[in-house]
Every structure is written in C-alpha cells, then in structure tokens.
Amino acid sequence: MATMGQNTRNAKLVLLGDMGAGKSSLVLRFVKGQFFEFQESTIGAAFFSQTLAVGDETLKFEIWDTAGQERYHSLAPMYYRGAAAAIIVYDITSTDSFARAKKWVQELQKQGNPNMVMTLAGNKADLADKREVPVEVLPLLLCAYIYCRIAFFFMSSCYSDIMPSDREMLLDQVPRVHSPNAGRFDLSSPSVPTMNSKKQWWNLEARAYAEEIGLFFIETSAKTAANVNDIFYEIAKRLPRAQPAQNPAGMVLVERPTEGSQAASCCA
Incomplete structure (x- = not known):
C-alpha cells in the first residue's frame, strides 16, 4: 500500500460523456471498488472523493460525475468550471458515443480551464467483440x-x-x-x-484523435476494473505540481511607514 506524502492538495476532476457510457461505473469502481451490472442514470451530478499517494505528495480528487442526458447539458459548465482535470468517457461499442465525446472535448477547449488535464477514456473494453470505434489505426x-x-x-x-x-x-x-x-x-x-x-469509415479512430489534439488516451472496463485505477494515477502524475508559497513560512510582512511620518510611541 502506498504511503501518503506529507504535502496534501486537492484537485477537482469532472467526468463528461454520453448517457450510458459508464461514467458512474468508472467512479464507483475507482472509489469503492464496486460494479453494478445495472447502474441508474445520474441525475444532475454526483460527488465523490478519493485520495492517492503520488510520489511525496498526497492528492485528493474531488470528483464530479455529471449526467449524460442532453437536458442536463446546460448544468455542465457549473461542474467543469475550475476543474484541474477531466475524463471524457465514451462507449467503444457506439460511434455515436464517440462523436459526443469529441463535442465535449471541443467545449472544454473553448470554455474549460486552459491548463486542464484532459483524458479520453474508451470504456466497456470487455465488450471488444461488439466494438464500433476501432483502436488500431x-x-x-x-x-x-x-x-x-x-x-x-x-x-x-x-x-x-x-x-x-x-x-x-x-x-x-x-x-x-x-x-x-x-x-x-x-x-x-x-x-x-x-x-x-x-460506421468506422467516417469516424476518426480514438487513439489517433487523442494524439492529434494532445489528449491522454486509454481504454477501460469498469466491469473488470481494467485500467480504471491507472487512468486516475496517470492524471495525478500529469497535474502541475503545487507551487510553493511566495513568502517563506514565519515571515511577516509589515506595511512600511510613509516617508516623513513619525513612529508611534509605545507609551503615547
């Protein structure tokens, strides 16, 4: 088991993607080690947290699992605003899901944090025999x-x-x-x-698409747990390290008196 580092920081992470892509299943597998064959659709958003040890640092992910239904799209900016990282999830058995994931990427590029670490996750890798989004290009x-x-x-x-x-x-x-x-x-x-x-011909292959725009790409399976932990650890490693405070600990800055002013007497 990894030892938690002395330095601790929080990082907001948001999951985006089409309904049924498996966002909630990925989070539940990562946070609780659970998987349910029939997962209820998220309403609005759900919050989770999980702590990882990365080197000498402890990172606490504050995870927002957003709803994939179109009627909740207008709420998404509220959850990805200020996020340090995003996982855009699609279902490898659905080219429509992949097309929707690309739209999420475009939205984040325009409206999200410019320094956001974005990851493209092809979920349901256990259903490779039903694949519609090719992985080898x-x-x-x-x-x-x-x-x-x-x-x-x-x-x-x-x-x-x-x-x-x-x-x-x-x-x-x-x-x-x-x-x-x-x-x-x-x-x-x-x-x-x-x-x-x-369906394969019109769609850009996932790995090539991710490499073209600089995303980290990985295929996962919430059902078998394949690569689920890896995706969060990889994001943690890619996040910018916390910057040290501008002033050393213990140093107190005192406002300098204006020129010509007299110092106040302690006995006045």
Missing part, C-alpha cells in the same frame, strides 16, 4: 498511404508498359490489413478503399 493509415502511392503509379503512363504478371507481383507486395476492425482494401479494384463497417 496505424495499419489502416499505412495501407491508405500505400494505396494512394500505388494508385498514382498505376494511373501514370509507365503503368501501361508493365507486363500483367508484374502488375500482380506489385499488388502482392502491398500489405493487407487482417484485423477485422481495421478495415480491408481491395487494391486490385479501381474503386476507392472500403471499410468493413460504414
């Missing part, structure tokens, strides 16, 4: 890049000089993406690349 981007380069070459005049057998050999050198969630390209077809799921 690098193979996809690589194939897209190669596709464009080869398509340009094939449309050039020199392509007509290549023997049919050599054309097939070139195509065989192009790596295929075998992941069922990453998408497939048919490079022998003149049509544009297609995805296994239309």
Whole structure:
C-alpha cells in the first residue's frame, strides 16, 4: 500500500460523456471498488472523493460525475468550471458515443480551464467483440498511404508498359490489413478503399484523435476494473505540481511607514 506524502492538495476532476457510457461505473469502481451490472442514470451530478499517494505528495480528487442526458447539458459548465482535470468517457461499442465525446472535448477547449488535464477514456473494453470505434489505426493509415502511392503509379503512363504478371507481383507486395476492425482494401479494384463497417469509415479512430489534439488516451472496463485505477494515477502524475508559497513560512510582512511620518510611541 502506498504511503501518503506529507504535502496534501486537492484537485477537482469532472467526468463528461454520453448517457450510458459508464461514467458512474468508472467512479464507483475507482472509489469503492464496486460494479453494478445495472447502474441508474445520474441525475444532475454526483460527488465523490478519493485520495492517492503520488510520489511525496498526497492528492485528493474531488470528483464530479455529471449526467449524460442532453437536458442536463446546460448544468455542465457549473461542474467543469475550475476543474484541474477531466475524463471524457465514451462507449467503444457506439460511434455515436464517440462523436459526443469529441463535442465535449471541443467545449472544454473553448470554455474549460486552459491548463486542464484532459483524458479520453474508451470504456466497456470487455465488450471488444461488439466494438464500433476501432483502436488500431496505424495499419489502416499505412495501407491508405500505400494505396494512394500505388494508385498514382498505376494511373501514370509507365503503368501501361508493365507486363500483367508484374502488375500482380506489385499488388502482392502491398500489405493487407487482417484485423477485422481495421478495415480491408481491395487494391486490385479501381474503386476507392472500403471499410468493413460504414460506421468506422467516417469516424476518426480514438487513439489517433487523442494524439492529434494532445489528449491522454486509454481504454477501460469498469466491469473488470481494467485500467480504471491507472487512468486516475496517470492524471495525478500529469497535474502541475503545487507551487510553493511566495513568502517563506514565519515571515511577516509589515506595511512600511510613509516617508516623513513619525513612529508611534509605545507609551503615547
């Protein structure tokens, strides 16, 4: 068990995201170690607190779990105003949930604390077989890049000089993406690349999106507790360290008398 440090400070943290993304389940797992298969929707917001030991410092998270229903959206600024950190939660089985998470990020970028530590959490990782938001984008981007380069070459005049057998050999050198969630390209077809799921094609992949705008990204499962504690510890490490007081302890500042004034006598 970690030993609490001598220096203690508080940090306000807010959870935002679509209804049903699992915000309350994440907090309950982190604070109480509990998980309920059927969690009631939060009304307005719920408050929790949890203390962590980070290095020589003790950090107390003051956590606001906000409601995901649209009718409570107008209340959100009251909870994220002045927050040191935010966890934007989405459900990996719902592209709509991911799209909503991106809107929350945009809102925080415009109206939130400019120094806020923002984290994008893809929850329900235990339902990976029902995933709609792909996590691995690098193979996809690589194939897209190669596709464009080869398509340009094939449309050039020199392509007509290549023997049919050599054309097939070139195509065989192009790596295929075998992941069922990453998408497939048919490079022998003149049509544009297609995805296994239309929902995947229009949506930016979560990890690439987070890296593009400088967010910390992690996938979690409140049900299995996977990465739940890690996300809060990572946020704690990324928070700016508390600044020392401007005046050393014990020093008392006394107003300097104006020029020409006489010091008061203790016996006057």
